[in-house]
Amino acid sequence: MDLTELNRATALPPAEVAPADSTRWRDIVQALSAEMAMPLTSALERVQELTSTGRIDRASLRALGEELRQARRTAMTGQQLARMASAAGRQSPERLALADVLRQALEARASEAQARGIAVRLSLQPAEVMADATLLFNLVDNTLGWALAHACGPLELQTDLKQWPVHARLICRFVHLPADQSANTAAREAAHAGLDTMDWRLVEQAAWACGLTAARRIEGVTTTLTFEFPRTVNDTMEGVSAVELGEGHLAKPLAGNHVLVVASRRDVRMQVRDALRNMGLIVDFVASVDEARDFCRGGLPQAIVIEAALRGDRFNELRKEVRTSGTDVAFIEIIEEGSTFEVSGFGGLNTARVGRDAIATSLAPALTFELAKVA
Incomplete structure (x- = not known):
């Protein structure tokens, strides 16, 4: 099996593509529709009464104007939401x-x-x-x-x-x-x-x-x-500060860096996918350490993110193989409990750790920090 076939075999099925994102947008569209419908329905009733009687009092006219302005404000908010979504991937x-x-x-x-x-x-x-x-x-x-x-x-x-x-x-x-x-x-x-x-x-x-x-x-x-x-300028982190990252390694785009995620649970995979979606990374997913070893034989990624439950002797063997290859690879472990990010090399840790509760806020900066150390 070549690397292209392996990527296809280990990729998430179409049904798992960003459900959190699609659900969020579905909720937004529903809320937008409801907020526009309420004032427009009331305004339409006033217009129908005006058409029927040929009359409208000043209070109803003021209310009609406010209802139309409210609907217009909601429509403009929808436009802002769309612009913000498109701008999310073009940040400086x-x-x-x-x-x-x-x-x-x-x-x-x-x-x-x-x-x-x-x-x-x-x-x-x-x-x-x-x-x-x-x-x-x-x-x-x-x-x-x-x-x-x-x-x-x-x-x-x-x-x-x-x-x-x-x-x-x-x-x-x-x-x-x-x-x-x-x-x-x-x-x-x-x-x-x-x-x-x-x-x-x-x-x-x-x-x-x-x-x-x-x-x-x-x-x-x-x-x-x-x-x-999560991307806070902080000079207290060991080895390199966030200022140095921003002026040095972060100045070099991370887009194109390859990350392999080893996670057996679908919800963990989706949390990681959402956390990394705006970084321009190439992200592949496998469900076991054996699949990860097969994947790495076709070419090493720049970073490996692994679910803590999958760590063990097989993973230690994989890590030895990576080390003997002479290629620097960043390793990050997703631990089951906690909301912190612990950098590698701090307190004797040889693998960075991110608590599962902190995936959304800390995985991206943790990955940035660890990639900078091995760059």
Whole structure:
């Protein structure tokens, strides 16, 4: 069997191609359709009444205008979603101060916050990230627009650094229901449901395009939204800093690097696929260490990502074979529990580790870091 045949034999079947992505877009289209249909249905009823009676009062005319404007805003949001999706694969990452981007977005939204009577409270720690400037600004701007639309009191914005893994964070917190309605169960449920607008979909899409996770937590009448930035400029990592990666190895595109993923479980394969989809890598999947050894005989990849459950004597033999070949290959292990990234060479580890809960946020930077060490 030649390498081409082997690639075909070990590739995921068509039914497994990015179901998470297709499901996400299906949900977005459904939400977009519903949000447009509601004001347009009401507007159509008013137009039909106008056609029937030849009359419309000023209140109904104002309502008709607002319904049409609402439908237009939703349609424009749909256009933004489409543009953001196409821009996700054409990024130009650069070193950015997160607090500066937040201040710029706040300046753009200052009149809106003033008109709504929303005070903004800032708690900003220095934090630098590697990101596309336009996409990052869009993320912050859309987050502010969504938060201002729902805040019933001061808007709290915070930037800080999570200690391990060292990730910059952007945190947005606000009360989404007035205090005098907090005891009303129906009002609380309506306020919670009201947060899931197309503006929220835009925030989710912007976070996805930037390679971030958006963790939204609702406690009582308070909403807290936290973004973590896996590509954080950090000079404390052993051997090479994120700044050096950004100015050196990351300046060389990773596109074309070959990664072999050894995972027997479909859900793990899909998590890895989603985490690496925007890196321009060549990614192949096999379900066992024996298949991985056969694959490597046809040509070694630059990195091997393996599910921890498959590690054992056969994998150790594979690793020995790789070492004796004289080719440097990065190894990353997906451990079953945890949300951290441990670099190889740190604390005696000879293989980098990424917790399964951190695949979405940490696998891509972990792979970037490990590939830089063997480049």
